[in-house]
């Protein structure tokens with residue numbers, strides 16, 4: 090080899106190694122000793138790009154073992170191993186086309202896949218995408234290539250593929266920095282920023298947005314979807330069907346690192362070529378948005394804190410008197426009797442007559458409903474009588490019996506009781522119940538209540554689902570008049586339960602601290618080990634689908650109760666939620682910076698199929 094050739098080769102290898110750093114110690118308070126104990130490299134980042142200081146040595150990945158048609162059997166290579174659990178020795182990459190959509194599935198048969206009923210319809214395109222693979226010795230990689238331009242849209246020659254039971258990572262070079270999407274987060278610009286490393290957390294959380302500064306924390310819903318505008322103006326979209334706690338790092342290169350802590354990597358590539366066509370293709374695949382009633386696009390007045398019906402009337406009248414257009418009145422949890430769904434508060438006598446008056450003015454009413462049902466009153470009693478299901482502990486031995494024994498109707502059950510707005514403990518309906526008992530009960534509750542208060546639309550809140558005070562010795566509500574005595578839910582975070590305490594907890598936990606200061610996957614929600622659908626589903630896997638599955642049944646409930654199209658609006662969403670519900674961007678504080686980021690959020694939710 091000549092000197093020049095070897096110099097060139099050296100330069101090429103250095104360039105390849107100058108790729109992104111794969112974070113090897115994202116946990117809080119990392120240090121050099123902990124990093125090197127993992128066999129990783131510790132090197133400060135002096136480039137100002139926020140690169141991780143502890144990163145994997147080169148060679149992380151899989152090699153090709155054998156190929157049968159469009160299935161590639163991969164085997165863990167001799168590169169660095171995974172600090173967050175045993176690497177899966179054998180994994181499988183399979184690829185197929187569904188119309189113009191290219192699917193690449195990486196994983197192990199029989200592992201959890203999200204139980205979401207996507208229509209998977211396709212729309213033809215002049216463009217086609219193909220998979221090209223490369224295998225050299227110890228290292229396998231693939232690329233998704235646009236045929237017309239030969240451009241690599243996804244290119245895993247960057248390395249970094251890791252697959253283990255509770256930690257999965259895939260990385261790619263990107264064809265352009267013009268990336269849009271991923272959610273739900275508050276983005277400071279519609280286009281992502283590839284000038285530095287940024288890791289965006291994705292786990293449904295009752296978490297108000299922070300619009301005032303860059304903050305990569307996770308909000309109410311999860312959307313593992315992005316669109317890229319390529320250098321020649323063509324566009325493509327990528328969906329990863331995975332519903333576990335996950336995160337994505339955008340990094341200089343431009344490059345992308347995606348991590349999740351369960352399921353498989355089930356990726357769908359939409360060829361476009363225009364941004365409009367990408368969105369059409371994506372929405373045909375996940376399902377097009379529902380058509381709301383025309384009135385639902387009108388002017389609305391909503392607030393939390395009405396002291397009674399009289400105040401709501403006064404406020405609406407003030408708007409009417411001022412000649413300000415108003416189409417919809419919205420009532421928050423104040424209208425309920427002590428925050429219990431399907432009840433009307435004592436200060437709201439005459440609500441039904443007032444709604445009829447609103448209707449006579451051409452106005453409509455939207456009411457809020459929370460998923461959690463207090464374990465004390467007729468709605469819960471009817472649920473139990475109908476064999477409706479609630480999210481449950483895995484076994485009787487885990488039940489917090491001191492709480493359970495307070496409620497005769499729940500006493501001998503495994504129902505996981507939590508605390509939300511109502512005075513007493515609450516149970517969370519299991520919207521994945523495949524017997525349909527839960528959805529039938531849920532629908533009936535709406536039908537019955539609508540015959541008392543004739544609402545026109547439904548606002549579903551708190552459906553991440555939110556639970557107050559999980560794992561806290563002194564939750565905030567101990568100091569509140571509402572329910573200072575409710576013992577909080579405690580999950581087994583002190584033992585070795587891998588649902589509660591997985592080896593890799595994701596930025597959705599670390600953004601808020603670590604176990605020493607009470608940050609867990611179960612913070613603000615239920616225990617990860619909980620079960621749904623009679624033990625067929627684990628909350629650890631399906632938590633991010635709670636808002637979607639509630640929206641599916643609530644849309645049915647609205648149609649059945651009113652006999653008309655209306656509107657359901659949901660705080661928590663997942664791909665395809667737009668088929669059943671709209672969305673609002675959460676509990677912001679109405680500052681100018683919230684107005685600014687709401688414009689970005691609205692555009693992103695259009696990409697996600699929720700106009």
Ligand SMILES: *[C@@H]1O[C@H](CO)[C@@H](O)[C@H](O)[C@H]1NC(C)=O
Pocket residue numbers: 523524525
């Ligand atoms: C539940 O309802 C769905 C949709 O209405 C129906 O397709 C399914 O057969 C029902 N399942 C059972 C067990 O009744």
Ligand SMILES: *[C@@H]1O[C@H](CO)[C@@H](O)[C@H](O)[C@H]1NC(C)=O
Pocket residue numbers: 579581583584585
């Ligand atoms: C964990 O905490 C619970 C409740 O605080 C306690 O009952 C249990 O014994 C603890 N388990 C372990 C393994 O320390």
